[in-house]
Amino acid sequence: MRTTAKTVGEPRSAGDAIDVAPSAAPRGGSAVLRRVRTTRWAAVAFVAPLIVYLLLFYAYPLYRNVELSLHDYTPRAFVQGDPEFVGFDNFADVISSSAFGLALRNTAVFTLVSITVQYAIGLALAVFFRNNFRLSGVLRAMFLVPWLLPLIVSASTWSWMMNSENGIINSVLGAFGIGQINWLTSPEWALASVTIANIWLGIPFNLVILYSGLQNIPDDLYEAAALDGANAWQQFWRVTFPLLRPVSAVTLLLGLIYTLKVVDVIWVMTTGGPGNASTTLSIWSYREAFGTGQPEFSPAAAIGNLLIVIALVFGFVYLYLRRREDRA
Incomplete structure (x- = not known):
């Protein structure tokens, strides 16, 4: 019986080649997903300081200013923390x-x-x-x-x-x-x-x-x-x-x-x-x-x-x- 030598790693049949391909695809896909996640986290890391800065020095002061204008804040109210809500009376x-x-x-x-x-x-x-x-x-x-x-x-x-x-x-x-x-x-x-x-x-x-x-x-x-x-x-x-x-x-x-x-x-x-x-x-x-x-x-x-x-x-x-x- 004649036998044919095969190189190492060579698939023995077409079915073997088909079996190998699916196992390689997930590994490549997971690498792409990891790179995407890494890029997203890097983008978040760069944007986070700006967002924190805007929240602390713009959004929160603006909110406090609006709250001040809608309440009757006096020095006593600042200390006790119980200002009276007056709505738009201050604007009027x-x-x-x-x-x-x-x-x-x-x-x-x-x-x-x-x-x-x-x-x-x-x-x-x-x-x-x-x-x-x-x-x-x-x-x-x-x-x-x-x-x-x-x-x-x-x-x-x-x-x-x-x-x-x-x-x-x-x-x-x-x-x-x-x-x-x-x-x-x-x-x-x-x-x-x-x-x-x-x-x-x-x-x-x-x-x-x-x-x-x-x-x-x-x-x-x-x-x-x-x-x-x-x-x-x-x-x-x-x-x-x-x-x-x-x-x-x-x-x-x-x-x-x-x-x-x-x-x-x-x-x-x-x-x-x-x-x-x-x-x-x-x-x-x-x-x-x-x-x-x-x-x-x-x-x-x-x-x-x-x-x-x-x-x-x-x-x-x-x-x-x-x-x-x-x-x-």
Whole structure:
């Protein structure tokens, strides 16, 4: 009888080959599943710190602020932990207060003037620095100084400069024959004074963001516009401004949110005075909670929630406009 030699590991028949294949498939499938599970756990590990941070420093404070505004929290209630639930009474008291209308008007003027002038000056500087020249880097770094200084230091400096008696601004104006201006103590000038200081503080932010946006506009477009006979203003209006619109929208939105909650600059310079001449909603909220020695935490939280609602409204408007623009 003739026999045929078989190599080691060679299946003796077709059935043997079929039996071997299924045993290998589960091993490969389990390895794939292990890799998928490992990838998922790695993703969870990377996202977990962010989720914990958002819960601790955003979600929980927001929940506590809403709870404060819906209860009547007094120092005694904080100690004993039994505040009375009053619903929306705190919001009704705030809105019906005689100080609400003036604080809302001051907030609107302070915010709109600040972000408009900051954006205009920041955009002009960004366009100016787009053409690299000698010492442009040094000058850009110098413009960042207001952004790097602590806000209390900047506000204190502006308070000294605007001092009615010996401030440098009145000294310069006096050299041109302009009389003394009570920047910080006059109801007519107090809001303008803190607005000027806030504009100075916000220009570097606008400059940095808009300058970065300008770097993404190809030089070929400016060359083509120049060949078509467009002057500098036409190039800005037809090329720069339209292509910078998405960056401009983000810059204005962030500036709006930041300006709505400005407290330190106004508090250091005028404490919202004289009277309520420079009192904004954020200053009113801070004063109710910490500025009088008789804290009213629930009305302060209600005012803060109103500011959050205003910011959310503008945020949703921005998202709506972006979606409509993307669909178009």
